[in-house]
Amino acid sequence: MSKVITSRSEDYSQWYNDLIIKGGLADYSAVRGCMVIKPYGYSLWENMRDVLDRKFKETGHQNAYFPIFVPKSLFEAEEKNAEGFAKECAVVTHYRLKTDENNKGKLIVDPEAKLEEELVVRPTSEAIIWSTYKNWIQSYRDLPILINQWANVVRWEMRTRLFLRTAEFLWQEGHTAHASREEAVEETKKMLEVYADFAENFMALPVVKGVKSANERFAGAEDTYCIEALMQDGKALQAGTSHFLGQNFAKAFDVKFADKDNQLDYVWATSWGVSTRLIGALVMAHSDDDGLMMPPRIAPLQVVIVPIYKGADSIPVIDAKVQEIMQELRSKGISVKYDNDDNARPGWKFAEYEMKGVPVRMAMGMRDMENGVVEVARRDTKEKQQVSIADIGDYVAQLLEDIQQAMYNRARSFRDSHITRVDTWEEFMETLEQKTGFIAAHWDGTPETEEKIKELSKATIRCIPLDNPQEAGKCILTGNPSTQRVLFARAY
Amino acid sequence: MSKVITSRSEDYSQWYNDLIIKGGLADYSAVRGCMVIKPYGYSLWENMRDVLDRKFKETGHQNAYFPIFVPKSLFEAEEKNAEGFAKECAVVTHYRLKTDENNKGKLIVDPEAKLEEELVVRPTSEAIIWSTYKNWIQSYRDLPILINQWANVVRWEMRTRLFLRTAEFLWQEGHTAHASREEAVEETKKMLEVYADFAENFMALPVVKGVKSANERFAGAEDTYCIEALMQDGKALQAGTSHFLGQNFAKAFDVKFADKDNQLDYVWATSWGVSTRLIGALVMAHSDDDGLMMPPRIAPLQVVIVPIYKGADSIPVIDAKVQEIMQELRSKGISVKYDNDDNARPGWKFAEYEMKGVPVRMAMGMRDMENGVVEVARRDTKEKQQVSIADIGDYVAQLLEDIQQAMYNRARSFRDSHITRVDTWEEFMETLEQKTGFIAAHWDGTPETEEKIKELSKATIRCIPLDNPQEAGKCILTGNPSTQRVLFARAY
Numbered sequence: 001m002s003k004v005i006t007s008r009s010e011d012y013s014q015w016y017n018d019l020i021i022k023g024g025l026a027d028y029s030a031v032r033g034c035m036v037i038k039p040y041g042y043s044l045w046e047n048m049r050d051v052l053d054r055k056f057k058e059t060g061h062q063n064a065y066f067p068i069f070v071p072k073s074l075f076e077a078e079e080k081n082a083e084g085f086a087k088e089c090a091v092v093t094h095y096r097l098k099t100d101e102n103n104k105g106k107l108i109v110d111p112e113a114k115l116e117e118e119l120v121v122r123p124t125s126e127a128i129i130w131s132t133y134k135n136w137i138q139s140y141r142d143l144p145i146l147i148n149q150w151a152n153v154v155r156w157e158m159r160t161r162l163f164l165r166t167a168e169f170l171w172q173e174g175h176t177a178h179a180s181r182e183e184a185v186e187e188t189k190k191m192l193e194v195y196a197d198f199a200e201n202f203m204a205l206p207v208v209k210g211v212k213s214a215n216e217r218f219a220g221a222e223d224t225y226c227i228e229a230l231m232q233d234g235k236a237l238q239a240g241t242s243h244f245l246g247q248n249f250a251k252a253f254d255v256k257f258a259d260k261d262n263q264l265d266y267v268w269a270t271s272w273g274v275s276t277r278l279i280g281a282l283v284m285a286h287s288d289d290d291g292l293m294m295p296p297r298i299a300p301l302q303v304v305i306v307p308i309y310k311g312a313d314s315i316p317v318i319d320a321k322v323q324e325i326m327q328e329l330r331s332k333g334i335s336v337k338y339d340n341d342d343n344a345r346p347g348w349k350f351a352e353y354e355m356k357g358v359p360v361r362m363a364m365g366m367r368d369m370e371n372g373v374v375e376v377a378r379r380d381t382k383e384k385q386q387v388s389i390a391d392i393g394d395y396v397a398q399l400l401e402d403i404q405q406a407m408y409n410r411a412r413s414f415r416d417s418h419i420t421r422v423d424t425w426e427e428f429m430e431t432l433e434q435k436t437g438f439i440a441a442h443w444d445g446t447p448e449t450e451e452k453i454k455e456l457s458k459a460t461i462r463c464i465p466l467d468n469p470q471e472a473g474k475c476i477l478t479g480n481p482s483t484q485r486v487l488f489a490r491a492y
Numbered sequence: 493m494s495k496v497i498t499s500r501s502e503d504y505s506q507w508y509n510d511l512i513i514k515g516g517l518a519d520y521s522a523v524r525g526c527m528v529i530k531p532y533g534y535s536l537w538e539n540m541r542d543v544l545d546r547k548f549k550e551t552g553h554q555n556a557y558f559p560i561f562v563p564k565s566l567f568e569a570e571e572k573n574a575e576g577f578a579k580e581c582a583v584v585t586h587y588r589l590k591t592d593e594n595n596k597g598k599l600i601v602d603p604e605a606k607l608e609e610e611l612v613v614r615p616t617s618e619a620i621i622w623s624t625y626k627n628w629i630q631s632y633r634d635l636p637i638l639i640n641q642w643a644n645v646v647r648w649e650m651r652t653r654l655f656l657r658t659a660e661f662l663w664q665e666g667h668t669a670h671a672s673r674e675e676a677v678e679e680t681k682k683m684l685e686v687y688a689d690f691a692e693n694f695m696a697l698p699v700v701k702g703v704k705s706a707n708e709r710f711a712g713a714e715d716t717y718c719i720e721a722l723m724q725d726g727k728a729l730q731a732g733t734s735h736f737l738g739q740n741f742a743k744a745f746d747v748k749f750a751d752k753d754n755q756l757d758y759v760w761a762t763s764w765g766v767s768t769r770l771i772g773a774l775v776m777a778h779s780d781d782d783g784l785m786m787p788p789r790i791a792p793l794q795v796v797i798v799p800i801y802k803g804a805d806s807i808p809v810i811d812a813k814v815q816e817i818m819q820e821l822r823s824k825g826i827s828v829k830y831d832n833d834d835n836a837r838p839g840w841k842f843a844e845y846e847m848k849g850v851p852v853r854m855a856m857g858m859r860d861m862e863n864g865v866v867e868v869a870r871r872d873t874k875e876k877q878q879v880s881i882a883d884i885g886d887y888v889a890q891l892l893e894d895i896q897q898a899m900y901n902r903a904r905s906f907r908d909s910h911i912t913r914v915d916t917w918e919e920f921m922e923t924l925e926q927k928t929g930f931i932a933a934h935w936d937g938t939p940e941t942e943e944k945i946k947e948l949s950k951a952t953i954r955c956i957p958l959d960n961p962q963e964a965g966k967c968i969l970t971g972n973p974s975t976q977r978v979l980f981a982r983a984y
C-alpha cells in the first residue's frame with residue numbers, strides 16, 4: 001500500500017487530514033485557507049446536495065441566486081449581524097488591475113479604479129437578500145417567500161482546516177419571509193427537521209436537535225436551532241442551523257407588508273443553512289484507520305468490482321461475467337465501477353477502495369466464477385462473504401441498506417455512550433478531559449456563567465435539546481438554581 | 493392585463509428588459525452590474541445545467557471546485573490571459589472591517605487588515621486550476637484530467653445588461669489536461685459539438701460552429717472555437733466557446749509530464765464554457781411581443797391548467813377532472829401546474845402564462861368537460877384546439893415535441909434568411925444597416941483589416957465556420973486576395 005494513513009491514536013488531527021487528502025476528497029490550494037474540492041469529494045457533495053435540494057423543493061422552496069457582493073452600507077444595516085461578521089470579511093476595494101510600469105509583465109491594483117463603496121464578499125446573504133425582498137413584498141399576498149440559494153461564501157478565518165473551517169466554502173442558505181411570527185417559527189423548526197432527517201437517514205449521523213444559548217446564537221437571530229453531532233474524538237460539531245430572525249432584518253431594511261386588514265407590519269424572517277462542513281463531519285464520524293467510510297445512500301460509488309485474473313485466458317471470461325453483474329446492479333439503481341486497470345495489483349486496489357470508503361467491494365476470480373459465487377466484502381466491518389452470483393442484485397441491495405443502518409447504529413451507540421450527566425465542576429472537568437463527549441449539566445442560564453465556563457474549560461453549550469426535561473438543579477459553576485440540564489462539549 | 497410589455501418595434505432593448513423583469517426571470521440588485529436570478533429564471537438555469545451536466549459526464553468529465561480567489565502573482569503568470577482580463581478584475585485587498593470610531597454603527601475597512609498579496613475574484617479559472625494541476629500531474633498516467641466546474645465568476649463590465657453582460661454571472665468552465673496536441677484539439681472540438689447539440693436540440697437555438705479570428709480569440713488561447721447564434725434584431729450572440737490553449741498555461745505554471753519513454757514535455761490544455769448569458773440568447777431568439785417562449789425540453793413549467801369555474805358547484809367537479817389530467821401528464825414526465833388561485837381571473841392568468849412563455853396552456857370549463865374535451869393552446873402559434881380528455885396525455889406529449897421543433901424551425905429559417913453574401917463594402921454596410929444578420933464576406937486575413945472594419949462598421953468577425961468552403965475572392969475593405977468568406981455581424 002503506497003499511501004499510509006496516520007492512525008487515530010497516534011495523531012487524530014493528522015489522521016483526518018490524511019483521509020481528506022489521500023482519500024481524494026480535497027486538496028490544499030494556492031489561496032490561504034481555501035481548498036480545492038476534488039472530483040471524489042465533489043461527487044459526494046453533489047449527492048448530498050441532490051437529496052437536500054429534493055427535500056427543500058418537497059417542502060415548497062424554490063432556488064434563486066443573489067449577488068456574491070454586498071455593498072458595505074447594506075452589510076452594516078442589521079447591526080448585530082454586521083458586528084458578528086465584520087472581522088471575517090473579505091473586501092473588494094478596486095475593480096481593475098494595470099501593468100506595473102516599473103516591472104513589466106507584472107500587474108498592480110489600479111489606484112484610479114477604487115470603488116466608491118467597498119463590496120463585502122458575502123459571508124452570509126441576509127443583507128443582500130432582504131434589500132431585495134423589500135422590492136418584492138407589499139402585501140400578505142406576496143408572502144410567504146420560500147427561497148433557497150446554493151452558493152459559495154467567504155469567511156476569513158485565521159485557523160483553517162479542510163472542510164471544517166475554510167475561508168471559502170459551499171453551502172445552501174434558505175431565506176424565507178412570512179406574515180406572522182408563528183409561521184416563521186414553524187418554518188424554522190420544519191427546516192431543522194429536514195436537516196436532522198438528512199443527517200440521520202442519509203449521512204448515518206445521529207444528531208441532537210436543540211436551541212442555542214444567546215452566546216452561541218447566529219448574529220442577528222432571535223433564536224438559533226441546531227443539530228449537533230459527535231465526532232470520534234469526543235468533540236461536538238454543529239452540523240446545521242436554522243434561525244428564527246424575528247423582524248430584525250425587516251426592520252433593518254424597512255420591509256413591511258399590508259395584512260388582510262390593510263395594517264402595515266414588518267415581515268418575519270428565517271434563514272437556515274448547511275455547508276461542505278458536513279463532509280468533515282461525515283469523515284470524522286465514520287472513518288477508521290484504514291480510510292474513509294461512505295454511507296451507501298450518498299456514497300459517490302457504492303460498489304467496486306476487482307478482477308483476480310489468472311492468466312490471459314481468464315480475462316475475457318471474468319470481464320464478461322462482471323458485465324452481467326454490473327448490469328444487474330445498475331438495474332437496481334446501484335452505482336458500480338469495474339476496476340480492471342492492469343497497472344495495479346488486486347491488493348493495492350483493495351487498500352485504495354478501503355481508503356476511499358466504497359461501501360461494498362467484490363473480488364471476482366476464476367475459481368469463484370466456476371463455483372457460481374463472488375466474494376463480497378463490506379467496508380464497515382471488513383466481513384467477507386461468498387455470495388451466489390444468481391442472487392447478487394438482491395444481496396447487494398440489501399447489504400447496502402444493512403451497511404447504512406449499521407453505520408448509523410455504530411455512530412449512535414458511540415454518541416449515546418458519550419452523553420454524560422454530571423453534577424459538579426470536578427466531574428465536569430474530569431469528563432471533559434478523560435471521557436470527552438457531550439456533558440449534560442445544570443447551568444444557571446446566564447451568558448456570564450456560560451462565558452466563564454468556556455474560559456475555564458474550552459467547552460461551550462452546544463444546545464438546549466428540544467423537549468428538554470425540566471429538572472431542578474444547581475449550576476455546576478455557580479451553584480445557582482437551574483431548571484434544566486444543557487449539553488456542553490468541546491467543539492469543532 | 494397588468495404588466496405591459498414594450499413591443500419589439502417600439503424599443504427592442506426595452507422589450508428585452510421587460511421580458512426579463514416582468515417574466516420573472518431576474519431582477520436588478522443593489523450591487524452595480526449584478527443581478528438577482530429569480531426562481532423562474534433559476535429553474536430554467538437548473539434545467540439547462542442538468543442537461544449539460546449529463547452530457548459532460550457522458551463524455552467522461554467529472555465536476556470539482558476550485559477557489560474563487562486567485563492570488564495576483566498566479567493571475568499574472570500567463571501574460572496574455574492576465575492582460576486580457578486585468579481591466580475587469582474585482583480585487584480583494586483587505587480581510588476585515590471594523591467599527592468606524594467617528595461614526596458608531598458604521599463600518600470601515602480595517603487598514604491593519606491589508607492582504608500581503610491582493611486576491612483577484614476569478615474572471616475565469618485557468619490560473620488557479622493550472623497552479624493546482626501542477627501538483628497532480630507527473631506522468632502520462634495522470635492524464636488526461638477531465639474536470640468541469642460550475643461556478644460564479646466576476647468580470648467588471650462598464651455597461652451591463654441582465655443576463656447578457658453582468659458583473660457576476662454563473663457558468664461552467666471545463667479545464668482539461670492532455671498528453672498530446674491532437675488529443676487536446678480533439679477535446680476542444682468535442683465540447684464544441686456538445687454545446688452545439690445542446691443549443692440546437694434543447695434550446696431550439698440554431699448555431700453556426702466556427703473558429704474565432706486572432707482578434708476575437710480568448711486571451712491565452714491558441715484557438716477559440718465558438719457557436720454563434722442570431723437574435724431577432726439581427727445581431728449575433730456568442731453562445732459558447734471552447735478553447736485550445738496549447739501549452740501556454742503549462743508553460744506559465746511549469747506543468748510537465750513524463751511520457752512513456754520518460755521524456756518530459758509540457759501538458760496540453762483546453763478550456764470551455766457557457767454561462768447564464770445563454771438565457772439572454774434564449775429570450776431574444778424566441779420571444780414575441782406577448783412575452784417569453786420557453787422551449788419545452790428545458791421549460792421550467794411545460795403545462796399550465798386554468799379552470800373556468802361557473803358557480804361554486806363547478807369547482808369540485810372541475811378540480812377532480814383536472815387532478816386526473818395532471819396525473820396522466822405527470823406519468824409521462826410532463827411538468828404541470830394547476831392554477832386555481834381564485835384571486836385572479838382566467839384572462840389575467842392566460843396573459844401571465846403567455847408572458848412567462850409556458851409552452852402549453854389548458855383551459856377547463858364545465859361545457860368542455862361535459863363534452864369530454866379540454867381546450868389546449870400552444871404558446872408559440874397561439875393556436876387553440878379542443879382535445880379529447882381521453883387522449884390528453886399522448887396529445888400533449890406530442891404537442892410539446894412539435895412546439896420544440898417548430899421553435900427551432902422558426903429560429904432556423906430566420907437565421908438562414910439572414911446570412912447574406914456580399915462582395916463590396918457598400919453592400920456590406922447597407923446589409924449591416926438595413927437587413928442586419930450575418931454577412932458572409934471576403935477578408936484578407938489580417939488583424940489590421942479586421943480592426944479597421946470594426947472601427948468603420950461596429951461589425952466583428954463572429955467566426956470562420958467549420959468546414960468553410962475555400963473560394964478565391966477579394967477583401968471587401970482592402971481588395972487584397974482572400975481564400976474564404978468569413979461571417980461578420982454586429983454582436984452582443
